[in-house]
Amino acid sequence: MEVFECRGCGTALTGPLSRVPFPVYAGIPYGNGVAMPVLMESGTYALGIDLLDPADEGENEGSVLLAPGDAAGTRLIPGRNEGNCCGLDGYGGPNLACAGCGRPVAARIDECSAWQATWLEPDAARRVPAGPPRPVADWASVAGRWRAAALVEADGSRSIRWDVEAAVTLAHLVSAADGAPLALAPGPLAQAFRGLLGQLPPPQARPARRAALAGPGRPLPRPLPDIAVVPRHPQTGEPWPTPPGVAAAPLAAEYWAALAFHDERELAPATGRLPPGVERDDPLPPHPLYAGYLDRWVFRAVLNRLNGVDDTQDDHR
Structure with missing residues (x-):
């Protein structure tokens, strides 16, 4: 498990998270004007560097992708609430700042047709150990x-x-x-x-x-x-x-x-009829x-x- 903290002041920007593979469709829009779900499972994160070379784990690791609810110790930056239609798109740069020192640290995305996510800036956040890794399921x-x-x-x-x-x-x-x-x-x-x-x-x-x-x-x-x-x-x-x-x-x-x-087999054969005056209200x-x-x-x-x-x-x- 790891947590991410601000490189400027050490404020924790997340709780403990487990690393998972980077979704190959992260950052690719879907449809037009579609209300999108949250991309990442709560309690997980992924590194954008996975798309390039999973073995490249240098100091600059690429953007850190996590669920919006897993971001902590941040606040919205005034005037950085840009969006094309329905929400924040992050195209103008980070829109979240560290609550400790005010340094821009992340972009919150909730625009239509874009996966809901928070992207930590690689030069603003660092990961530190926070306990043993989650066991890998067989x-x-x-x-x-x-x-x-x-x-x-x-x-x-x-x-x-x-x-x-x-x-x-x-x-x-x-x-x-x-x-x-x-x-x-x-x-x-x-x-x-x-x-x-x-x-x-x-x-x-x-x-x-x-x-x-x-x-x-x-x-x-x-x-x-x-x-x-x-x-x-x-x-x-x-x-x-x-x-x-x-x-x-x-x-x-x-x-x-x-x-x-x-x-698709039924659990039990359907027999009989509904009593008089009873109507189905559940769709098939x-x-x-x-x-x-x-x-x-x-x-x-x-x-x-x-x-x-x-x-x-x-x-x-």
Whole structure:
């Protein structure tokens, strides 16, 4: 665990936090005028340097990304409440100052179409140890604990986080296919990704590469696929290890679980009728596997990175 403190006076700017992988879609806007959720889980942080070289841990580590509620010891800077539409966008520089010495230390973001987050400035904050690290869950625990996020919201609207995570995984699938068509295993995987694949240009006329779900708590598909959609460890970012010769297309653990353990069977057969005068007032649950929306910005950014293309247009702060 670490805390971040002001380089100027030592005031604590956060409580104890655990480091997690940097979300590849941080800093990439979503839609137009969309009210966005908080990006980071409370109690965690990520370093922007992860996008460049995870081994580069010098003094200037890159911007520190955390949930807004985890920022402490700060105050808004008067006159720095700029935003294009609905809130703070941080484009004018830090809008939070250290409560101890007044030094600008962070940017609070809550503008529409931007993930809600606080970004600590690398030259204004430093991290110091604050206790032992959080134990890293084994794969069996991951399969049990991170289960399972819905692919749509409770009101039937599209899940923003699923859209961006699906775009990340789709980029891995397309990269692993290397121009060949993708043959998705029937069931939840095909239902979740077939519509997204249909929004891409046609692949080359080559033998298809087979993709299937694999991971902890599931038997290995037989015959082995060319590509396995596997969970991405929420603490380390590492994909579940695939068998030799099988490429991995990682998917966020909670959404992988939603596909891997998806079951639409009723728990008990429905019998009888409602009593006279009784009406249903609860809507039927939305079907969680839908054609979906392809977030092309995220898809392109991840695919370019996998292919070694330097896309300098992406804004990762």
